Amino acid sequence: MVIKIEMLRCFTTVAQHGSLSDAADVLGRTPSAVSMMLKQFEDHVGSQLFETARKSRLTPIGDLIYEEARREVAHFENTISVIQGLSKSELGYLRLAVTPSVATAIMPSVIYRFCKKYPEVQIDIRDMDSAAIARDLEHERADIGIGTLPKIEGMNRIELFSDPFGVVCRKDHSLAKNWDQLSWQDMHEHVLIANGLCDLITDPDFKPILERSRLMVPNTASLMGLVREGVGITVLPHLAVTGPQENIAFLPLRNATARRTVHLVSQPQNILMPAAREFLKLITFMMREGVLGIKT
Structure with missing residues (x-):
């Protein structure tokens, strides 16, 4: 018997919901039909995938197979989305994965120009951290990724x-008074809220400050909320703090070399869909012409 995508979808749905009846509702099938398909799948792999008849817990081999099946189902569904996108538009379907600062500061002007020229292209933009962007690219869930990759x-x-990196704090914070003389040493007495980008800073004077931090907040919106409330200060690249920021100041650092480099990563041109190729042309042109709206 050949393993079909419906078997994998059935198995992953049951594993995710922990019961036949809930999975049946999601799949639009009867519980008996779902149970039969699961039995066929288990017979094919030659192992029991669930520890009990209630399907609430996977066996060790079930755990391993679940991870592979989940990736395959996600890949298949992405492929279907691409095919549907191709049928709806002239150039196809464009999937972008970008960091939040890029999504806020750069994408609006690029997408405006792109949509004006190619109004029929279906576009999916997701903002996430750089590690998640790299995973999406590797698993073919994104055509183009923009981040520190x-x-x-x-x-x-x-x-x-x-x-460049700089200190981010409330405008009424004591550090903001003499910001033009600010250095890493001035931060020692203040509470640092660390974030995922702090690992990019290799300046030796910053290392002991980061080591003393007891707060770690990866999400930029949550991070800015804590800074705005006065919980502490943080360190971010300049682009992450552009645009209107109520009561928030970005303070450049004197004699600091720390910078965040943002890359654009894509599949080779010859295998990209037309929409992705045209998007690459546009954004590289805007970069060369200096009209991406980046002031660093």
């Missing part, structure tokens, strides 16, 4: 821009 085998990578 490593080299990924088989993909093209160009440097889009870099921006």
Whole structure:
């Protein structure tokens, strides 16, 4: 018997919901039909995938198979989305994965120009951290990624821009009084709210400050909320603090070299869909012309 995508979808849905009846509701099938398909799948792999008949707990082999099945189902569903996008538009379907600061400060002007030229293209933009962008690119869940990204085998990578790190605090914070003389040493007596980008800073004077931090907040919106409330200060790249920020100040650091480099990563041109190729042309043109709206 050949393993079909419906078997994988059935198995992953039951594993996610922990019961046949709930999975049946999601899949639009009867519980008996779901149970029969699961039995066929278990017979094919030659192992029991659930510890009990209630399907609430996976066996060890079930856990391993679940991870592979989940990835395959996600890939299949993404492929279907692409096919549907191709049928709806002239150039196809464009999937972008970008960091929140890029989504806020850069994407609006680029997307405006792109949509004006190609109004029929279906676009999916997701903002996430750089590690998640890299995973989406590797698993073919995104056509183009923009963030602080490593080299990924088989993909093209160009440097889009870099921006300096600075201290982010309330405008009435004591550090904001003499901001033009601010250095790492001035931060020692203040509460630092760390974030995922802090790991990019290699300045030796920052290391002991980061080590003493007892707060770690990866989400930028939550991070800014804590800073705004006066819980502490943080360190972010300049672009992450652009736009209107009520009661928030970005303070450049004197004699500091720390910068965040943002890359654009994509599949090779010859296998990209037309929409993705046209988007790459547009954003690289805007970068060369200096009209991406980046002030660093």
